[in-house]
Amino acid sequence: MDWDDMRIFLAVARADSLSAAGRRLGIDASTVGRRVLRLETALAVKLFQKTPQGYSLAPEGERLLPHAETIEAAMTGASEALSGPGGISGQVRIGAPDGCANYLLPQVCARLCAAHPGLEVQIVALPRVFNLSRREADMAIAVSRPTAGKAVIQRLTDYNLHLAAHEDYLSGHPPIRTRADLKGLRMIGYISDMIFDRELDYLAETGVERAALTSNSVSVQMQAIRAGAGVGIVHDFAIPFCPGVRRILTDEVSLTRSFWLIRHADDRSSQRMNRLAEALAQGLKAEVARLQGLVPVETEMSPAGRT
Amino acid sequence: MDWDDMRIFLAVARADSLSAAGRRLGIDASTVGRRVLRLETALAVKLFQKTPQGYSLAPEGERLLPHAETIEAAMTGASEALSGPGGISGQVRIGAPDGCANYLLPQVCARLCAAHPGLEVQIVALPRVFNLSRREADMAIAVSRPTAGKAVIQRLTDYNLHLAAHEDYLSGHPPIRTRADLKGLRMIGYISDMIFDRELDYLAETGVERAALTSNSVSVQMQAIRAGAGVGIVHDFAIPFCPGVRRILTDEVSLTRSFWLIRHADDRSSQRMNRLAEALAQGLKAEVARLQGLVPVETEMSPAGRT
DNA sequence: CCCGCCCTTTGCAAAAATGCAAAACCCTTT
DNA sequence: AAAGGGTTTTGCATTTTTGCAAAGGGCGGG
Numbered sequence: 001m002d003w004d005d006m007r008i009f010l011a012v013a014r015a016d017s018l019s020a021a022g023r024r025l026g027i028d029a030s031t032v033g034r035r036v037l038r039l040e041t042a043l044a045v046k047l048f049q050k051t052p053q054g055y056s057l058a059p060e061g062e063r064l065l066p067h068a069e070t071i072e073a074a075m076t077g078a079s080e081a082l083s084g085p086g087g088i089s090g091q092v093r094i095g096a097p098d099g100c101a102n103y104l105l106p107q108v109c110a111r112l113c114a115a116h117p118g119l120e121v122q123i124v125a126l127p128r129v130f131n132l133s134r135r136e137a138d139m140a141i142a143v144s145r146p147t148a149g150k151a152v153i154q155r156l157t158d159y160n161l162h163l164a165a166h167e168d169y170l171s172g173h174p175p176i177r178t179r180a181d182l183k184g185l186r187m188i189g190y191i192s193d194m195i196f197d198r199e200l201d202y203l204a205e206t207g208v209e210r211a212a213l214t215s216n217s218v219s220v221q222m223q224a225i226r227a228g229a230g231v232g233i234v235h236d237f238a239i240p241f242c243p244g245v246r247r248i249l250t251d252e253v254s255l256t257r258s259f260w261l262i263r264h265a266d267d268r269s270s271q272r273m274n275r276l277a278e279a280l281a282q283g284l285k286a287e288v289a290r291l292q293g294l295v296p297v298e299t300e301m302s303p304a305g306r307t
Numbered sequence: 308m309d310w311d312d313m314r315i316f317l318a319v320a321r322a323d324s325l326s327a328a329g330r331r332l333g334i335d336a337s338t339v340g341r342r343v344l345r346l347e348t349a350l351a352v353k354l355f356q357k358t359p360q361g362y363s364l365a366p367e368g369e370r371l372l373p374h375a376e377t378i379e380a381a382m383t384g385a386s387e388a389l390s391g392p393g394g395i396s397g398q399v400r401i402g403a404p405d406g407c408a409n410y411l412l413p414q415v416c417a418r419l420c421a422a423h424p425g426l427e428v429q430i431v432a433l434p435r436v437f438n439l440s441r442r443e444a445d446m447a448i449a450v451s452r453p454t455a456g457k458a459v460i461q462r463l464t465d466y467n468l469h470l471a472a473h474e475d476y477l478s479g480h481p482p483i484r485t486r487a488d489l490k491g492l493r494m495i496g497y498i499s500d501m502i503f504d505r506e507l508d509y510l511a512e513t514g515v516e517r518a519a520l521t522s523n524s525v526s527v528q529m530q531a532i533r534a535g536a537g538v539g540i541v542h543d544f545a546i547p548f549c550p551g552v553r554r555i556l557t558d559e560v561s562l563t564r565s566f567w568l569i570r571h572a573d574d575r576s577s578q579r580m581n582r583l584a585e586a587l588a589q590g591l592k593a594e595v596a597r598l599q600g601l602v603p604v605e606t607e608m609s610p611a612g613r614t
Numbered sequence: 615c616c617c618g619c620c621c622t623t624t625g626c627a628a629a630a631a632t633g634c635a636a637a638a639c640c641c642t643t644t
Numbered sequence: 645a646a647a648g649g650g651t652t653t654t655g656c657a658t659t660t661t662t663g664c665a666a667a668g669g670g671c672g673g674g
Contacts, residue, residue: 018622360640
């Protein structure tokens with residue numbers, strides 16, 4: 001029996017298909033299929049049920065899974081026991097909502113990679129909750145603290161959101177001094193049925209009923225605002241990336257949210273993951289603080305300033 | 308990184324040489340060497356120091372070892388999680404002192420194999436203590452309860468030993484009625500400097516100073532007695548195998564010893580090993596009882612009986 | 615209803631791993 | 645001092661594994 005087949009088994013169990021597992025492993029799907037077959041014959045059990053859309057764990061495979069995960073944990077533990085207390089290395093896949101993925105992670109991860117030459121970071125921006133248990137990512141950043149599951153959770157940093165619009169848009173409209181002045185302006189926000197987390201329902205919190213231009217991506221929303229399409233809620237840390245975009249009504253509408261880092265319970269004792277998480281938390285916190293400090297502090301009456 | 312290389316690493320670490328590891332794994336030594344090399348390059352560490360008499364673990368390898376053992380345990384755990392509560396299967400290597408290995412284990416293990424078709428038993432008869440931590444055997448039978456180590460220990464069965472000689476030898480010598488009558492008879496026993504366990508120093512216990520014909524193997528001693536070479540201490544359970552050998556002075560000289568089963572601490576939670584140990588214990592106990600019951604109960608005055 | 619996409623499976627050629635035999639080495643023994 | 649038994653290492657033929665391309669199937673959208 002080839003121990004390495006357990007590695008392939010684990011990938012297939014998580015990917016639910018030979019081809020997806022092959023993509024993630026970097027080997028051909030046919031090889032994956034043959035390895036699974038070999039394992040099944042070696043163990044003399046049927047590990048998967050073959051459905052038209054892929055492989056799904058059979059009861060026997062379900063029983064095998066925890067053992068395979070134990071082996072995987074021991075395997076990574078072995079690697080990091082030898083790599084010593086030096087730098088962080090290897091591959092890590094971080095899932096994040098796209099605001100974080102666009103405006104924060106690139107710089108933070110770039111610094112991380114520079115500091116640790118052996119480190120390889122993959123940023124997966126997705127407008128949905130991650131399925132960590134299937135290892136779609138090694139760690140995920142979320143906008144709310146998950147309640148279920150036995151994951152390892154830590155608060156990364158707080159951040160602020162405010163209403164904002166491009167100065168060109170503002171100068172073409174009556175000045176906005178109170179919340180009531182928003183009436184009749186074109187609002188930019190989330191596609192309502194694609195809000196995957198209650199915390200993202202910013203506009204509802206401000207009392208705006210309906211947005212006219214919507215997207216499931218905050219980065220797209222930001223681009224819309226930058227293009228002068230209207231008014232929307234944006235992350236303060238994104239504003240420095242969009243010259244000309246100014247916050248409005250900062251006294252009346254101000255939201256605070258937090259990023260949370262979610263990790264596998266299995267990784268709790270992983271030296272590498274712990275250090276990685278710590279570095280990520282520090283980097284994100286510092287970057288949010290830096291970016292929020294760059295946002296021009298406009299007085300209510302002087303929306304115009306530098307470019 | 309190929310997880311299967313950990314299996315090879317483990318074997319080399321235990322065998323202390325590529326060739327020995329290859330023999331145990333059933334693959335060529337050159338392949339073993341290449342796999343180790345591949346693992347070392349994958350981990351970028353030197354796992355072994357190459358000595359003229361083989362490979363020995365380098366400090367880095369020492370750190371890797373516990374992880375490899377964890378993986379091994381998970382691996383066997385995986386197998387037995389799937390094999391279900393049916394029979395016992397797989398390979399097991401049992402080390403035993405040669406008296407046990409010759410007169411008890413063959414029948415007991417034969418029955419075990421018959422009851423569990425998938426089971427493959429290897430009996431290693433060796434006149435020395437086993438090094439279980441290096442997996443020279445999966446379990447070992449010993450004549451005394453070991454004090455050191457964190458092994459799993461259980462008492463298997465008690466057994467008796469008595470002085471015995473062949474009836475042809477007895478009829479050619481004056482009758483033996485007391486211990487003093489032994490004086491001048493040729494004694495058969497252990498080679499004194501090869502006694503590997505205090506419990507084996509039977510003759511000293513009887514007051515005999517020196518044996519004239521000695522061996523490190525109780526089975527050889529038994530053959531000598533059967534050939535009429537003299538008087539010696541033998542296991543009662545061995546007597547039925549040697550027609551013509553009769554016990555003497557049973558009232559004055561009678562020893563009782565115990566067999567102990569020693570297993571790896573790592574195997575403590577292994578369903579398979581537990582069941583195997585239980586079956587072995589029951590089988591041995593029953594076989595000792597059966598064989599001791601076959602020993603003719605001779606009166607002091609009538610050494611002659613049936614063949 | 616058919617077309618396209620994604621999945622698995624199969625056949626075949628290329629690549630990789632393996633076993634074997636020989637060489638080189640060290641230690642012990644004669 | 646040389647021979648013998650143990651080890652590892654190396655070169656080469658063979659076997660095994662792998663990747664690629666094509667084929668076969670089911671599901672969903674136009």
